[in-house]
Amino acid sequence: MNIVVCVKQVVDTQSPIKIVGEDSINSPDLPRVVNPCDLVAVEEAIQLKEKGGVEEVIVVSMGPPSAEDALHRCLAIGANKALLLCDSAFDDSDSYATAIVLAKAISSLEYRLILCGQRTADTGAGQVGYYLAEMLDIPIISGAVKMEVTFDSGKVTVHRKLERGNREILEVPLPALVAVEEGLNEPRYVSRRAVLAAKRMRIEQRDIGRLGLEREGVGLMGSKTKVISFSRPKPKQIFVPDSDLPAMKRLEQVISGGLKQKRSNIISGSPQEAASKLAESLAPRVHST
Amino acid sequence: MDEVWVILEQRAGVLDDVSWELVSQGRGIADKLNQRLCAVAIGSNIAAVGKCLDHSGVDEAYLLDNPNLDTYSCELHTHALSRLIQERAPQIVLWGTTPNGSDFASRVAAKLRTGLVSNCVAFDLDEQGLLLQTRPSYGGKVYSTIISPNTKPQLTAVRPGTTVIRGLRSTKKVKVTKMSPQFDINKFSIRVADFIEADPLTVSLEEAEVIVAGGRGVGSDESFGLLEELAKALGGVVAGSRIAVDNRWLPREKQVGQSGKTVKPRLYVACGISGSSHHILGMKDSETIVAINTDPDAPIFKVADMGIVGDLLEVVPALTDEIRRREEAAKVK
Numbered sequence: 001m002n003i004v005v006c007v008k009q010v011v012d013t014q015s016p017i018k019i020v021g022e023d024s025i026n027s028p029d030l031p032r033v034v035n036p037c038d039l040v041a042v043e044e045a046i047q048l049k050e051k052g053g054v055e056e057v058i059v060v061s062m063g064p065p066s067a068e069d070a071l072h073r074c075l076a077i078g079a080n081k082a083l084l085l086c087d088s089a090f091d092d093s094d095s096y097a098t099a100i101v102l103a104k105a106i107s108s109l110e111y112r113l114i115l116c117g118q119r120t121a122d123t124g125a126g127q128v129g130y131y132l133a134e135m136l137d138i139p140i141i142s143g144a145v146k147m148e149v150t151f152d153s154g155k156v157t158v159h160r161k162l163e164r165g166n167r168e169i170l171e172v173p174l175p176a177l178v179a180v181e182e183g184l185n186e187p188r189y190v191s192r193r194a195v196l197a198a199k200r201m202r203i204e205q206r207d208i209g210r211l212g213l214e215r216e217g218v219g220l221m222g223s224k225t226k227v228i229s230f231s232r233p234k235p236k237q238i239f240v241p242d243s244d245l246p247a248m249k250r251l252e253q254v255i256s257g258g259l260k261q262k263r264s265n266i267i268s269g270s271p272q273e274a275a276s277k278l279a280e281s282l283a284p285r286v287h288s289t
Numbered sequence: 290m291d292e293v294w295v296i297l298e299q300r301a302g303v304l305d306d307v308s309w310e311l312v313s314q315g316r317g318i319a320d321k322l323n324q325r326l327c328a329v330a331i332g333s334n335i336a337a338v339g340k341c342l343d344h345s346g347v348d349e350a351y352l353l354d355n356p357n358l359d360t361y362s363c364e365l366h367t368h369a370l371s372r373l374i375q376e377r378a379p380q381i382v383l384w385g386t387t388p389n390g391s392d393f394a395s396r397v398a399a400k401l402r403t404g405l406v407s408n409c410v411a412f413d414l415d416e417q418g419l420l421l422q423t424r425p426s427y428g429g430k431v432y433s434t435i436i437s438p439n440t441k442p443q444l445t446a447v448r449p450g451t452t453v454i455r456g457l458r459s460t461k462k463v464k465v466t467k468m469s470p471q472f473d474i475n476k477f478s479i480r481v482a483d484f485i486e487a488d489p490l491t492v493s494l495e496e497a498e499v500i501v502a503g504g505r506g507v508g509s510d511e512s513f514g515l516l517e518e519l520a521k522a523l524g525g526v527v528a529g530s531r532i533a534v535d536n537r538w539l540p541r542e543k544q545v546g547q548s549g550k551t552v553k554p555r556l557y558v559a560c561g562i563s564g565s566s567h568h569i570l571g572m573k574d575s576e577t578i579v580a581i582n583t584d585p586d587a588p589i590f591k592v593a594d595m596g597i598v599g600d601l602l603e604v605v606p607a608l609t610d611e612i613r614r615r616e617e618a619a620k621v622k
Contacts, residue, residue, distance in 0.1 A: 013427050013430065017427050017430045017431060025427070025431065096402075121428060122427055123433070124426050125405075125406075125407065126391070126395070126407070127405060127407070130396055130398065131398075134400060134402070140396075141363075141479060142395070143388060143392070157482065160388075162389065163388055163498065164492065164497065164498050164524055165488075165492030165493065165526070166484070166485065166486055166487045167487075168481060169481070169484070170363075170480065170481055170482065171480045171482045172478055172479045172480070173478055176478075224403055224404030224439075224440050225404040225405075225406055225435050225436070226436055226437075227434070228421070228434055228435065229434045230431050230433050231423075231431065232431060232432070233430075233431070233432055252566050265596070266595075266596045266597070267595060271597075271607045274599060274607075275607035275610070275611045276607075276611050279608060279612050279615060282579070282612075
């Protein structure tokens with residue numbers, strides 16, 4: 001059986017991101033990486049292959065020609081094949097239009113399991129997996145922080161991340177799609193030699209014609225959502241220590257990150273009384289009627 | 290229909306905070322559009338939800354009641370809500386971007402083959418009454434404003450903790466419509482095998498919403514048990530200052546501060562921690578900070594929102610009891 005992994009090349013969010021005009025960012029100038037969550041998905045697929053029972057790991061990406069770098073990276077980790085869905089008609093696709101392209105390509109592949117990252121670092125929507133599963137008519141489980149696949153009985157068991165460290169264990173028969181969280185595994189270190197070897201591996205490319213898609217169904221025209229503008233969040237206030245204070249105090253303030261003193265409310269009374277008053281103010285913000 | 294819907298989250302008939310945020314946010318949008326606000330609750334035996342929505346500004350509550358819907362079950366919930374949306378065709382549907390809320394919203398969007406904008410921090414309307422949805426992207430470095438043109442309903446999810454909950458909004462009682470969706474369980478493939486409740490001692494500090502931290506003042510390994518009890522009552526985890534870790538009261542990964550972890554929980558309870566600048570650096574961005582210390586001049590009180598001057602060995606157990614008592618009282622009601 002084969003595993004298909006969906007990956008996206010994203011701009012490195014650690015780099016300086018600027019807004020250009022009103023509705024775009026300076027992405028051509030920025031360094032690009034494999035979306036961190038997707039790398040975890042690739043690692044998981046390779047680990048499953050190493051355990052046996054998996055014939056091939058196929059990585060699929062929709063993106064510009066430069067996304068070949070991301071796919072080479074996945075090949076260096078140990079993926080067998082890479083497929084790049086590349087056409088200028090795909091530009092500006094949202095999650096929905098992206099899923100249409102991926103679904104079309106994946107439906108021609110043999111697979112039992114599809115893995116993808118829980119969300120992308122750039123837009124952070126985390127929706128492609130859901131649309132893709134719906135279009136391929138297979139079940140999806142998201143938020144995987146631990147997973148186990150039993151190929152004989154054709155089943156995958158997933159620990160899904162909930163609030164406050166709680167977990168839910170879900171089971172689903174294959175074929176299925178699992179969206180993984182960072183933390184499911186630690187993507188391996190790849191040697192320079194493996195990277196160079198992977199560079200020589202061929203990446204299959206498919207354009208809109210090869211996939212048999214219509215222009216109206218992809219890109220901006222096929223999208224359900226549209227980004228109309230970018231803006232900056234309110235800038236963080238930079239702390240400047242009070243120059244009237246002695247040097248030691250100023251240093252202390254800088255070390256602690258420039259605290260603003262809060263007007264703390266000291267609750268008095270016996271331990272029981274104080275505890276009761278504190279519990280009162282901590283009580284969940286209940287709607288008062 | 291001209292309705293704005295909010296999808297409530299509840300446990301045993303008690304609404305989560307995020308639900309009230311949704312009601313406030315939904316009311317604001319519905320007012321601007323001059324539409325009705327309807328709240329959808331999904332669960333088992335949830336009649337109580339209808340009652341607590343009286344005077345909240347919600348015009349109508351749809352209660353989807355079925356024993357199989359007791360806890361969030363992705364496929365069943367999606368099936369039930371998608372059907373209702375198709376039947377009643379609301380204009381806008383809002384969820385909270387919680388782990389279950391975002392899963393739920395994404396599944397409904399996929400099932401209805403429509404757009405969804407999640408993790409929104411602000412809303413506005415354009416001239417045509419289309420929802421302008423603003424959410425952080427690129428690791429929070431920029432905000433993008435997104436529209437969902439040509440798709441009805443517009444599905445959107447709000448980031449929890451970004452909406453101010455407004456109090457009494459209406460003198461009107463809510464109209465309650467009960468429904469009991471039916472399904473053939475065999476048609477669904479995902480099985481919920483188990484639920485693992487977080488153990489306050491093992492949950493990572495990054496995931497915790499509530500942290501109960503102890504320092505030198507705790508004094509011993511055994512006294513950390515008191516903090517553990519409080520953490521359990523508050524649904525949080527135990528952490529400590531460097532002293533606590535150096536004394537081996539806690540493992541290294543539970544250390545908060547400059548040489549440990551930087552945390553940002555909803556609630557941080559500092560017990561017997563004086564508040565050196567190294568510790569404060571690691572927890573100052575917590576939403577609410579509570580300090581319990583015997584020394585009224587301890588620097589921790591300067592960053593605390595609330596403080597109790599007293600012996601933590603007395604205050605902490607009293608606080609645990611008090612929280613447990615309130616919880617019991619809420620359940621009985």
